[in-house]
Every structure is written in C-alpha cells, then in structure tokens.
Amino acid sequence: MAEEKEKSEGMLLEEQLGFNFPHIGKKAPEQVEAAAAFCEGYKVFLNGGKTERECVNLAVEMLEKAGYRPLDLSLHYEPGDKVYLVNRGKSILATTFGQKPLDQGVRINGAHIDSPRLDLKPCPMYEKSEIAYFKTHYYGGIRKYQWGTVPLAIHGVVVKKNGETVNICVGEDPQDPVFCVTDLLPHLAAKQNERKLGEGLKGEELNIVIGSLPFADETVKEPVKLLALKLLHDRYGIREEDFFRAEIEMVPSQKAVDVGLDRSLIGAYGQDDRVCAYTALMAEIETKAPLYTTITVLTDKEEIGSEGNTGMNSAYLRHYIEDLAELAEVKPRQVLRNALCLSSDVNAAYDPTFSDVFEANNASYINKGCVLTKYTGARGKSGANDASAEIMAKVIHAMETFGVYWQAGELGAVDQGGGGTIAKYVAQLDVDVVDLGVPVLSMHAPFELVSKLDVYNTYKAFKAFLNFL
Ligand code: MN
Ligand code: MN
Numbered sequence: 001m002a003e004e005k006e007k008s009e010g011m012l013l014e015e016q017l018g019f020n021f022p023h024i025g026k027k028a029p030e031q032v033e034a035a036a037a038f039c040e041g042y043k044v045f046l047n048g049g050k051t052e053r054e055c056v057n058l059a060v061e062m063l064e065k066a067g068y069r070p071l072d073l074s075l076h077y078e079p080g081d082k083v084y085l086v087n088r089g090k091s092i093l094a095t096t097f098g099q100k101p102l103d104q105g106v107r108i109n110g111a112h113i114d115s116p117r118l119d120l121k122p123c124p125m126y127e128k129s130e131i132a133y134f135k136t137h138y139y140g141g142i143r144k145y146q147w148g149t150v151p152l153a154i155h156g157v158v159v160k161k162n163g164e165t166v167n168i169c170v171g172e173d174p175q176d177p178v179f180c181v182t183d184l185l186p187h188l189a190a191k192q193n194e195r196k197l198g199e200g201l202k203g204e205e206l207n208i209v210i211g212s213l214p215f216a217d218e219t220v221k222e223p224v225k226l227l228a229l230k231l232l233h234d235r236y237g238i239r240e241e242d243f244f245r246a247e248i249e250m251v252p253s254q255k256a257v258d259v260g261l262d263r264s265l266i267g268a269y270g271q272d273d274r275v276c277a278y279t280a281l282m283a284e285i286e287t288k289a290p291l292y293t294t295i296t297v298l299t300d301k302e303e304i305g306s307e308g309n310t311g312m313n314s315a316y317l318r319h320y321i322e323d324l325a326e327l328a329e330v331k332p333r334q335v336l337r338n339a340l341c342l343s344s345d346v347n348a349a350y351d352p353t354f355s356d357v358f359e360a361n362n363a364s365y366i367n368k369g370c371v372l373t374k375y376t377g378a379r380g381k382s383g384a385n386d387a388s389a390e391i392m393a394k395v396i397h398a399m400e401t402f403g404v405y406w407q408a409g410e411l412g413a414v415d416q417g418g419g420g421t422i423a424k425y426v427a428q429l430d431v432d433v434v435d436l437g438v439p440v441l442s443m444h445a446p447f448e449l450v451s452k453l454d455v456y457n458t459y460k461a462f463k464a465f466l467n468f469l
Pocket of ligand 2: 272303
C-alpha cells in the first residue's frame with residue numbers, strides 16, 4: 001500500500017480551484033451494472049428502429065403502453081395527463097402536462113431518428129452482366145468507402161397503385177438473405193488506391209447486389225432482374241412501377257452488440273441519434289408530475305439539414321405548441337419565449353488514434369458522461385446556436401443537483417470541420433436551447449460506438465431536465 005502523503009498547499013489549492021471531468025468507471029463504479037441493465041432496452045430499440053418510420057412506430061408502442069393517448073383538441077387536459085402526436089409517420093411529439101400554467105414555459109427535448117444510409121433511387125432496379133442491382137442515392141454525411149462489403153437490409157414502405165401501404169423489411173430475420181455493395185480485391189485495386197479516400201467508392205458505385213440467378217425463359221432480355229422482381233412480387237405484391245411510390249432505405253443488417261471484453265461499449269448502426277431518442281423517450285415516459293409541461297420531439301431529416309415537413313426546420317413543433325396554447329387559452333408567443341430546450345444529439349468522442357483533429361481540453365471522452373455543447377458550427381461558429389451562459393448555468397445546475405455525470409465538449413478542433421444540429425431551428429422560434437448528447441466513436445459509420453455509462457447518464461440528464469428545471 002502506498003503511504004498516504006500529506007497534501008501540499010499547492011495540491012490543496014489545485015483541488016479547490018482546478019477542474020477535471022472524471023471517468024465514471026473510476027468515480028462511480030457502482031453505475032456500471034445499472035448502465036448495462038438500462039442499455040439492454042436500448043439495444044432492443046436500435047434493432048427494432050433502423051428507420052425514422054420504425055422509430056416512430058416503436059415510440060407509439062412505448063407511449064401507448066405508458067398511458068399516452070393521441071392529442072385530442074376537443075379535450076381538456078390536467079397536470080400529469082400524457083398525449084402524443086405523430087407527424088406524417090416520420091416524427092413524433094410526446095407531452096406530459098405540467099403543474100405550472102403553460103405560458104410560464106415548456107421543457108422541450110428534441111432528438112432525431114433519421115440516420116445516414118443508402119436510399120434507393122426512384123428507378124432502382126437494373127441488370128448488368130447477369131447480376132441484378134439496386135441503384136442508390138446516399139442520405140446524410142457518409143464516408144462512402146465504409147459502405148462497401150457491409151451486409152445491408154432493405155427497409156421501407158411502398159404505396160401501391162390501389163392505395164395500400166406495404167412495409168418492406170428483408171435482411172433482419174436470421175432466415176433472411178442480406179445485400180451488399182461490392183468493392184475491388186487488393187490485387188486489382190492499384191488504380192483505385194490512387195483515389196482520394198473520399199472517392200474510395202464513388203456515389204454511383206454504391207450499387208447493391210440483389211440477385212444473380214435468371215428467370216428460366218430464353219426470350220426474356222433481363223432474366224436476372226426479372227427473377228428479383230418476381231421474388232419481391234411474391235413476398236410483397238409489388239411491381240417495378242411501385243418504386244416510384246416508395247421510400248426504401250438500405251441500412252446495415254448488423255444487430256446492436258456489446259463491444260469490449262468488459263462489455264462497456266455498444267456497437268450498432270444509427271446510434272446518431274437514436275441514442276438520444278431512446279433516452280429522451282424513457283425520460284419522458286418516466287416523468288409523472290413535472291412542474292413544466294414537457295414536449296419530447298423525435299424528429300426526422302436532421303442528417304440532411306432538418307429540411308422537409310418532418311424536419312425541425314418546418315413549423316410542426318410551433319404548430320403543436322400553438323395547439324397546446326389554444327387549449328390552455330394562453331398566447332403561444334409566451335409559451336415559446338419562456339421555453340427551454342435541449343437539442344439532444346451526439347458529439348464526436350475523442351479518438352486517440354486520430355488525436356490531431358481534436359483539441360484535448362475541449363473534446364468529449366467516452367465514459368465521462370453526456371456532453372454539454374455550448375456551440376456547434378464550423379470555422380468561426382458559422383451555423384451555431386451558441387447557447388448563453390445563463391442557459392448553460394441552468395442546465396449544469398439541474399445535472400449537478402441530480403448527480404449526473406456530464407462533460408463539456410466541442411465538435412473537434414477549430415477549423416478541422418464542423419457540423420450542426422437542430423438547435424438553430426429551435427432557436428428561430430424564440431426558444432432558449434443548448435446541445436446535449438452522447439459522445440460517439442466512428443460517428444456516421446455503419447457501426448458506431450457509444451459507452452453504456454454515457455448512455456445511462458444522458459438518460460439521467462434528461463430526467464433532471466424534465467423534473468428539476
Ligand atoms: Mn445527430
Ligand atoms: Mn449525424
């Protein structure tokens with residue numbers, strides 16, 4: 001045993017004035033078990049929700065089970081009542097009515113449920129050299145070279161000519177086949193190796209193999225494509241023209257798994273930002289008697305700039321708040337002005353292998369808890385929301401009161417790149433907002449990593465936000 005040394009004056013002063021965010025595993029090892037238990041539900045959510053629509057369906061199921069009902073504008077709601085509203089099947093809002101009058105503000109927690117992926121083009125099927133393929137158009141910020149030779153599943157919806165909507169899912173059941181983009185063998189890749197990494201695989205090379213056997217009929221021009229079409233028709237009753245009325249996403253078929261001998265991490269597709277969506281949903285469901293009315297938003301289209309009417313740059317959140325204000329007979333403007341919002345999204349965890357793109361003192365680290373991010377953006381904070389000192393103080397106070405492990409972090413070193421979240425779109429509504437979320441390694445890759453302790457503390461931060469702020 002080391003001898004207990006008496007602390008010098010300097011050491012004591014350093015303790016008093018300095019600050020470091022601790023590794024949770026060192027400071028609170030008792031959380032390891034609780035975090036692992038919490039993350040079992042998270043893994044189920046990841047496996048069941050690989051598209052925004054699937055996440056909405058899962059959320060509805062969880063909310064209904066917890067006593068939430070669709071918002072009904074003909075009803076009167078009391079504190080503790082729980083409602084939800086689905087926006088076009090791709091985003092969802094959930095509310096627990098608070099004890100304070102609505103015009104004193106609401107607590108909004110927003111996360112996104114869309115993730116980078118390969119979407120099918122409107123006319124996706126073709127045959128080349130007796131192989132049948134899907135043509136894709138990537139969605140969101142992917143590093144294209146990462147998507148070759150990764151087993152993929154087909155997820156999506158098709159609206160048939162007769163108006164019937166068919167849900168498509170192939171590649172998730174263990175009995176199902178999977179699909180993939182091919183890549184060159186090293187032996188013949190000399191020229192490809194000369195390409196810049198960003199063009200390792202080009203956009204028009206992200207073609208997905210879907211079949212190689214022909215429909216047995218000599219008179220057919222493209223018999224391999226025809227057999228693939230027939231198999232889709234057998235399973236789903238769809239024809240080639242139905243792809244024009246479809247939204248089909250190719251996503252990794254890999255299930256969420258524990259990573260590391262200590263099982264401290266979770267590896268899975270789409271954790272940006274379903275890790276915040278799941279924790280936000282759990283915190284919302286477990287909030288029974290909040291002071292302020294809650295609005296948990298799981299939104300779509302963040303990965304392409306929050307566009308479209310299911311993204312945060314549309315009026316759907318404002319309209320929802322206007323509806324609640326009308327019910328409560330207060331001015332919507334007052335509700336917005338006094339509102340406080342967490343823009344809950346992931347941040348880049350410090351990766352020691354690529355340390356030069358981070359600034360170590362202002363990066364987030366795995367196992368140090370949720371990251372509070374004052375501003376995102378690029379270059380001179382372009383595109384950032386830049387939360388005020390007052391809002392930072394409020395959120396930090398709530399987390400500290402509730403014993404949440406948290407850390408502060410920027411998205412990488414200055415001028416290394418950057419990114420944005422939904423924060424600036426919420427701020428446009430005259431709402432106070434700050435970014436908070438989980439640090440992620442290999443963000444936007446087909447297989448992203450998060451720490452279970454961080455997931456657990458993000459959930460605790462959301463509970464603190466909804467219940468103690
Ligand atoms: Mn995100
Ligand atoms: Mn993202």
